[in-house]
Amino acid sequence: MDKSSTMKALEISVVVCVYNEAENITPMLAQIRAALQSYTYEIIYVDDGSTDETLNNLQDQAASDLVILEFRKNYGQSHALAAGIEEARGEFIATMDGDLQNDPSDIPMMLDLLKSGNWDLVAGIRQKRQDNVIRTFPSKIANMIIRRSSGVAIQDYGCTLKIFRQEIAKDLGLYGELHRFIPVLAHLEGARITQVDVKHHARQFGESKYGMGRTIRVMSDLLLMVFLKKYLQRPMHLFGNSGIVLFLIGVVINLYMLWLKFQGQDIWGKPLMLLGILLLLAGIQLITFGIFVELQMRTYYESQGKVPYRIRKRFTF
Numbered sequence: 001m002d003k004s005s006t007m008k009a010l011e012i013s014v015v016v017c018v019y020n021e022a023e024n025i026t027p028m029l030a031q032i033r034a035a036l037q038s039y040t041y042e043i044i045y046v047d048d049g050s051t052d053e054t055l056n057n058l059q060d061q062a063a064s065d066l067v068i069l070e071f072r073k074n075y076g077q078s079h080a081l082a083a084g085i086e087e088a089r090g091e092f093i094a095t096m097d098g099d100l101q102n103d104p105s106d107i108p109m110m111l112d113l114l115k116s117g118n119w120d121l122v123a124g125i126r127q128k129r130q131d132n133v134i135r136t137f138p139s140k141i142a143n144m145i146i147r148r149s150s151g152v153a154i155q156d157y158g159c160t161l162k163i164f165r166q167e168i169a170k171d172l173g174l175y176g177e178l179h180r181f182i183p184v185l186a187h188l189e190g191a192r193i194t195q196v197d198v199k200h201h202a203r204q205f206g207e208s209k210y211g212m213g214r215t216i217r218v219m220s221d222l223l224l225m226v227f228l229k230k231y232l233q234r235p236m237h238l239f240g241n242s243g244i245v246l247f248l249i250g251v252v253i254n255l256y257m258l259w260l261k262f263q264g265q266d267i268w269g270k271p272l273m274l275l276g277i278l279l280l281l282a283g284i285q286l287i288t289f290g291i292f293v294e295l296q297m298r299t300y301y302e303s304q305g306k307v308p309y310r311i312r313k314r315f316t317f
Helices: 022-035 054-060 077-087 104-116 133-150 178-188 212-231 235-262 271-303
Strands: 012-018 041-047 066-070 092-097 121-126 162-165 193-198
Touching: 012 022, 012 077, 012 104, 022 041, 022 054, 022 104, 041 054, 041 077, 054 066, 066 077, 077 092, 077 178, 092 104, 104 121, 104 162, 104 193, 121 178, 133 178, 133 212, 178 193, 178 212, 212 235, 235 271
Parallel strands: 012 041, 012 092, 041 066, 121 193
Antiparallel strands: 092 162, 121 162
């Protein structure tokens, strides 16, 4: 990218998060630069606390098109993506892994699709995925569960290769390990999402950071995503409705036990009586918790001047 192009508005920022990917730095940068030579662009590498030669190799490749963000320690992919997106200045933002399994040559095609279809997010689908069954089988199961639970029909949630409009990417609110649910977060912001097949390559250098423990974390994060999608703006409908149902069941049980008492039966210590008392208390707690969360959500919106809606475009005549 020559000096004259830097004076123009950047078309695209490519965010690459790496952790101990020293051997992949040079070939990856060469591929990105070759793919984007007809665009004005920047490449943002986020070094997520690498302990090998990743940072040194990045510095060896320093040029006007490269921005390097070095984390003090390993914070995880979600925080690395958030930092890279915050740094990005391009009209469009692409995210990808730094292990050479994503192919930068797919970026122009995805960018053209994003522009031509008036989309906000184009997500990649890894066709002919070059991973072993230990990775692919749990991934397929997780994708199916996420699709059905969230209602966002993305085929491959695990593919990092995505392209966003800047305003959508910067409003994602990534934290924890929510990078797996980027399409759901984008959907919450009102993004129009499409998918496209992309190439996928076998890892040549370094070791995979994938572990079975990630699958368990996906399930716990999924519960949060379902809450954010369905009940973020109306938490009382979740906690209050559940609380009312449990409370009413408890009332019925206890009225029945009271009737037995009037019939002269000894009800003390009966499991059904204990269940009735437990349901009463649980119902009261859920209703109280629902009111508390509802007040918190009002404080969240009102104290920051936020509104629970998004205006895509404003027309004036």
